[in-house]
Amino acid sequence: MSAYQHILIVDDSPTSRMIIERCVQMCGLEPQHFYHAENGIEALGILSETSAIDLIITDINMPKMDGQTFVRLLKNRDETREIPVIITSSIADSSFEPEMSQLGVMAVVKKPVSPEKLVGPLGVEQ
Amino acid sequence: MKDTFQREKAAQILQDCISSVLAEMAFMDALPSSLQEPLHENKETLNASIDILTPLSCNLEIATSRLLCERIIDILYFDTEETVKHKLAEDTLLEILNIIAGQFLSAYFGQGAVIQLELPRLVYIQDDKSKDTAVQVLMDVEGEHFLASLSSVRYRY
Numbered sequence: 001m002s003a004y005q006h007i008l009i010v011d012d013s014p015t016s017r018m019i020i021e022r023c024v025q026m027c028g029l030e031p032q033h034f035y036h037a038e039n040g041i042e043a044l045g046i047l048s049e050t051s052a053i054d055l056i057i058t059d060i061n062m063p064k065m066d067g068q069t070f071v072r073l074l075k076n077r078d079e080t081r082e083i084p085v086i087i088t089s090s091i092a093d094s095s096f097e098p099e100m101s102q103l104g105v106m107a108v109v110k111k112p113v114s115p116e117k118l119v120g121p122l123g124v125e126q
Numbered sequence: 127m128k129d130t131f132q133r134e135k136a137a138q139i140l141q142d143c144i145s146s147v148l149a150e151m152a153f154m155d156a157l158p159s160s161l162q163e164p165l166h167e168n169k170e171t172l173n174a175s176i177d178i179l180t181p182l183s184c185n186l187e188i189a190t191s192r193l194l195c196e197r198i199i200d201i202l203y204f205d206t207e208e209t210v211k212h213k214l215a216e217d218t219l220l221e222i223l224n225i226i227a228g229q230f231l232s233a234y235f236g237q238g239a240v241i242q243l244e245l246p247r248l249v250y251i252q253d254d255k256s257k258d259t260a261v262q263v264l265m266d267v268e269g270e271h272f273l274a275s276l277s278s279v280r281y282r283y
Contacts, residue, residue, distance in 0.1 A: 012245070013217055013220065013221040013224075014214060014217050015199075015202060015214060015217050015218045015221045016221050018202060018203060019151070019202060022202070061224065061243060061245065062245075063245055089228065090224050090225045090227065090228025090229065090243075091228040091231065091232055091241045091243070095240045095241075111224075111225045111228065112147060112150045112151040112225055114150060
């Protein structure tokens, strides 16, 4: 059984959330539940209601609360600090990467997300 | 920092980005097409636009048929109701634009460039007055046109 059973996907695009969900499944993971949030505020709401989340995959460029702010808040809270985070971004070599890496983000995956790009960060054997 | 694009370089990179994004996202082939051909006569066209703040104030707009967006949805989602598909077509176009813009800027300006994008939005009414089109690329995506226009933006303060 995979270590990731409850995955929170944060992205304002339903298309993008669906692609990520498919890619996770195509990596061979079979999580019990995918949670979806459109932005950082919604994601924090979900995290305050459940302690089950064991992986977060978040976009950077989102309305209301962007991915950078969301990750900063997440990593400042005792309850959520240890949850592994993968960032997805359409921009390569972005200026936010050093700070995110310092905060303990597992990986930054360039969009469009594909199973090949996720297997490494997810620790899945091909 | 330059205040405009090198047209040929920008057009080539934009073409490459469109091809790679559509191939990766939807397994579709995008090939250069002639700009003389009419764009989607008798077909509903969707337009999406994204403002780029840095490294250069500009705007990238894409236009394609709703039919192409719905075909992409058919690939991404399996069984989708027509009403849902109609709504998702617009979101899919916005996401494609977001990714093309990010890839284009990363490829054009190279490593270390600080890139800031606004959120992509749908365009219903064209406001050409404040735009100055620098590069236009027309692609044929499996029989459907896909037009990308890169413009410098004159901001009014």
